[in-house]
Amino acid sequence: MDWQICRFGPFEMRREQRRLYRDGKLLPLGSRAFDILQILVTRAGEVVSHEELIAAVWPNTFVAENNLRVNMTALRKVLGPEGSATNGMIANVPGRGYSFTATVAHQTIEPAPAGRGQIGGLRPLPKPLGAVFGREAALATLAGQIPARRLVTITGAGGIGKTTVVLAASDHLKHAYPDGVIFVDLAPIGDPRLVASAVATALGQAFRNESLVSELAAVIADRRILIVLDSCEHVVDAVALFAEQLLQSTSRLGIIATSRELLRAEGEWVLPLSPLELPEEDADFTAKSALVSPAVRLFVERASAAGGGFVFDDTNAPYVANICRQLDG
Ligand SMILES: Nc1ncnc2c1ncn2[C@@H]1O[C@H](COP(=O)(O)OP(=O)(O)OP(=O)(O)O)[C@@H](O)[C@H]1O
Ligand SMILES: [Mg+2]
Known part of the structure; x- marks a missing residue:
């Protein structure tokens, strides 16, 4: 598949990866705000009505216009501070809709070749739990860090949104890991020795049990695969050891773990989740x-x-x- 790049001003929008960069720096942009930008950029110079945008971005749900405005505000904020030329790239045409006013240059590039191809029998990713609110910055950081760091642990208290974030990230990262993204829920695993077999099962592989990690490493080899290990807190030592061994004997594997506690594995990069952003204390509340x-x-x-x-x-x-x-x- 060809990858479409659109350039306008200092920005570069990568459609396939659903990313927006400014002067080469990845910007935090929510999924719906990205959809809106994509539609406006595709139809640059035209006025796109509020109804059209809502129908395209939220096709199956009833959404108030308020929701569109909130996302539009977030999108403009990412483009630039109020009053700046880049903020003004999206013009509000009163009573009619929005229009993208900057000149857009399009480019088509070939995607980088995948590794050895997908392994047959990969378990499909679970569906995201629903709309994800906020968390743009965490998702952007994760996407930016995981290829180089290779092992990232998302930490935070129970219920803070670790699984929500990692599920959304798995979906976004499918293009960066073309040989497969595997989600393994470790919550039901009681015995730490079963960590490796849970991963093997998710990879759809039948292995002999004696040297499971080496067999897994041989199958993964230089493939660009992402393994998500969700809910590691009760088996942190086993996960740390497993991740260290597997990463040492593969070249392009990435592992994202979620855990209420650090794994304390070698090379682990930690992404602590803070609570969702609260409304300002002194705001006049409408x-x-x-x-x-x-x-x-x-x-x-x-x-x-x-x-x-x-x-x-x-x-x-x-x-x-x-x-x-x-x-x-
Ligand atoms: N940013 C968000 N947007 C939408 N829903 C969210 C968000 N964050 C959390 N939730 C919701 O809050 C609940 C708890 O979130 P989640 O399961 O992701 O937390 P967790 O950190 O993985 O918890 P645990 O430590 O128990 O595994 C879920 O119902 C989830 O859908
Ligand atoms: Mg969880």
Whole structure:
């Protein structure tokens, strides 16, 4: 497949990888904001209506215009500070929609060749749990660090969003790891000795059990494979040893672990997750301003989905913001 690159001003947008760079630096951009940018850039010079954007970006869900505005604000902020030329690349055409005003140059490049190809029998990735709110910076850092660091551990308290982030990352990283992305949930594993066989099963391989790690290493070899080890906290020592051995005997394998505790493995690079961003303490709370906070957006989505007719408005916005603060994001 050809990879499309679009250049405008100091920016480079890579469609296949869904990444936006400014002067070679990866920018943190949420998935929906990227979709919006992609549509506007493709139709540069035209006015794209709010309805068209909403239908294209959120095809199967009912989404309020507010949601589009929140993502548009985030997108413009990434392009540049308010009033700057790059921020103004997206013009608001009152009553009609948005228009991308910068000149766009298109380029098509061949993707880098994959390793030896996918191994047959790989278990498909689990579906992401739903929309991911915030976490653009963590996802961008992860994508930027994993190829060189090779072993990244996402750490944080229970329920903070480690699995959510790693599932979203697995999806984004499919292009960087063309030989396969494998997700292994270690939560159900009671015996630390079973870590390697859980990975072998996810790789769809039947191995003899005596030298499992070397057999795995021989199959992976120089393939560009990403192994995600989710919920490692109860088997950290076994995972650390397994990761060290496997990384030493392969060349392009990447491993992302999620764990409430560090693995303390050699070469481990740690990405600590902080709580979701909260609304500002002194902001004057309208529903619109509070929705800038990912913690509030998650609350509103879950409360609406729970039924009972919850409607987020200016009256309950300060209370919701307070609950989010008390729950620490
Ligand atoms: N950024 C987010 N956007 C949407 N939902 C989120 C986000 N972060 C967390 N959640 C939701 O919060 C719940 C807990 O998140 P998750 O399972 O990712 O946490 P965790 O850190 O992996 O927890 P544990 O340590 O128990 O494995 C899930 O229902 C998840 O969907
Ligand atoms: Mg988890």
